[in-house]
Amino acid sequence: MATVSSNSPLAPIQSPRGRLNGILFVALFALAVTQLAALPRIAGLGISPLIVGIVAGALYGNVLRDAVPAGWAAGINFSARQLLRIAVAFFGLRVSLQEIAEVGWAGLCVSLLVVSSTLLIGWWCGTKLMKLDRDTALLTAAGSAICGAAAVLAFESALRSAPHKSAMAVGSVVLFGTLSMFLLPWAINAGWLPLDTLGAGLFLGGTVHEVAQVVGAASNVSPEATHIATIVKMTRVMLLVPVLLVVGIWVSRSRRPGLAQGNGPITLPWFAFGFLALVVVNSLQVLPGSVTQAVNSLDTFALTMAMTALGIQTRWSQIRQAGPRALVTGALLNVWLVAGGLAITLAVQRLLG
Template sequence: MSTPHLAVPHAAHESSMRGQLNGILFVALFAAAVTSVASLPAIAGLGMSPLIVGIVAGAIYGNALRDGMPASWAAGVNFSARKLLRIAVAFFGLRVSLQEIAQVGLSGFVESVVIVVSTLALGTWAGMKLMKLDRDTAILTAAGSAICGAAAVLAFESTLQSKPHKSAMAVGSVVLFGTLSMFLYPVLNRAGWLHLDTLGVGLFFGGTIHEVGQVVGAASNVSGEATHIATIVKMTRVMLLVPVLLALGMWINRAKKPAAHEAAHHAAKPRKLAVPWFAIGFLACVVVNSLHVLPETATHTVNLIDTFALTMAMTALGIETRVSQIREAGPRALLTGFILYVWLVVGGLGITWAVERLFA
């Protein structure tokens, strides 16, 4: 005998699933269009990766045309901006190998660690104390400048579980100051103001420029060897994403500990540890890439798919972003990014000089 009262929930569930799938498909088609736009010579020449173009295009759509999208698709957009990005960040590790990092030796590692730690600390402090930003916006802005631009913002956004507009502000800082570096650094080098040899140029460019593409674009104006060194140093910074995310997860978990007078009330409820498991996946992919388990063609194909998945995530974040939310903290977030940029140029140059002398 049938049970009609179960038919309605089942139909509602099927409708919800269809809506989510349609939302994911919509984001995928949007990301495909974004990828085509990003491949145009005028855009690619500016070092604008599909990730950056995706969040800009998504934000334009989200604020101008979002009302035209069926409400049931929102779940698919949210899936792309949350769960898909975790998977994509994990597979980003296939772009890094331990052998490449070893090529630049201890000097590249020390440069990367000092830049990442100091920039994260300065950005969080300046954002929260000087600019009065909320914790998440300050950390996201610092992460984008310290580690690997938009990809780091995505990874931190997932761990912090922050609002999409906060990620958009951080990515805006990456776009502005990273693009500026791509044009400014080669000019400073040609003018002789940096006083760096080829190794120093690689350390400085790779250690302080925001996006991988921006590093390559800037260093290619110097020499092939400088580009090689800069890219490896940059990927060393990417590797540091794992320990930093694990430390962030533990810090968040400690911050959520109940007060002493609430301990008894919460004792029976196990707290969820804020560990970014996709960071472990990232490290596993680095190991796989280092062992050369996969054929080069397979790794290349997975990296292409991964870039597309990250583009989907950024596009979805853009769709969920509201200009009104950005406007509230926009100038303060931009000033935080500017403070970090001055630090990366001036402080980063000083760190590079010190590292070169230390390992001369």
Template structure:
């Protein structure tokens, strides 16, 4: 029997099939990455599935770049964009206003000062001192200032920047955040820094990059420091959306920004408001704990898929071009977070503690 001729009505079905293949590939990779992230070695290093996802994704994407069928690109791009936005919105279920209020004004003021100063220093150093484009400088500064890879993902989705810019920004966050996770507690335990549990928790939560890094570092200092550090860190996470809105307003006033959108403005999409809405829902305590834990687990996996897809869209030659300058910027920001962040913490504690 002669096969039926192709008609335009077949196009949507073919498109969905191609997208599904790419999504399934990313899902399988993310499953393996999630299993690997649970190994004791990676747990001790504080390397979350998100971090391993972008590394593994970049490796697979570059090794298979000439062997992977072109149709898979649609599904990979879907995971790196649409799925990413849903996952960032769901991140709001991890935060409640009650937890933030528990730490009080010191935690909020430290978070605001650390975020604003780190973003300002990062943009100035990245663009003026190191000659980076605004997207790369902003992604790297946001990752250092707010919440590591999750902040890079949120800004990347709003900026619609090239995948390699997110990859180098995440690389900087991983390198310096992981080093700080071990270095900060060592200084305290060795007696080089004399900080009580409250102050240590405020400092760690206010300056370390990733949520996992904060938890790992603070857990070595006892439950009191760990509790304070986690809440302060989640306060910084909650400030992600207000910062997106303010940065978007700033960029919209500078038309010649050179952003990927070509319109000179940062688009703040629906996921930002979804994030805030879910923070409010979580604060009302209307959802069962089991449901919130299940959604948070799915959200972590969705973020892992998004990071894996971003890595697969990244090419090593693009990273090599900006890598050294981004690492230099990350080093400068890490020095500021250590010294400047400690000074901010002590000053706020003295005034408001």
């Protein structure tokens, strides 16, 4: 049986049976990843199945890449592209307008200011300071600004960027998001940060990368802070739609040399509108709670499949080409999220508190 070339990422080969086999392979891989992520030691660290999926997929794709039949590439590519878009759209069922309204203008202002400033700083640091290409800079900025790996996936699909660029951005989210999850609540509890319960919730929800990391961090402060932080975090998630549209228009109009990197204009994604529509559906509460919970569980599994497929398509040699520049960009963004996010939280509390 023919196998995928060891020198390049998987290239789709059209075969209905091979496509189905590839999808089933990714599904079984994602199922194993889900079980692995559920282990107490991993779950206790706040590491989601999505993160475990891309790491495990990358290890398999690089160490055992010759074991993947070439005919399965189309199914793996489907999981990393089309399935990804559907899963991101269904992520909207996790957000409701009622929850966002609970934290009022303070939560919305913190989310807007943190997301917009982090995206701008991330793009400038990435493209101007670190000399990264447009896609890598935007993916890293989106993962830090909005909702971690899920935002990276959404931007990756819209930008149609190479899988290894998403892997670099996710790596940044994993490293600095995990550090923030452990260090920020410790600093708050130690009194190093001048935050009350409301401030702690606004700060953690507005600055920590992943949804799971936000919950893990805030739960070490108080139940009240956890509730506020989760709502603020989901407000950031909801900003994914307008951010994708604004960035899409901006990139499409940009024609300066060195910005587009030959990738062409960003595609305005249909799944962003699907995400927004499902936010409305969830807000209207037309679906039973049990149905919503089941769909969210399936959606998490679909996202895990997508991350696993992206990992399989990633090559270490491509990641090494960026050197430490992507990691430094992520580190600079994390410094801004802590220092700038604290300043934004305190200012918003003073003005609206």
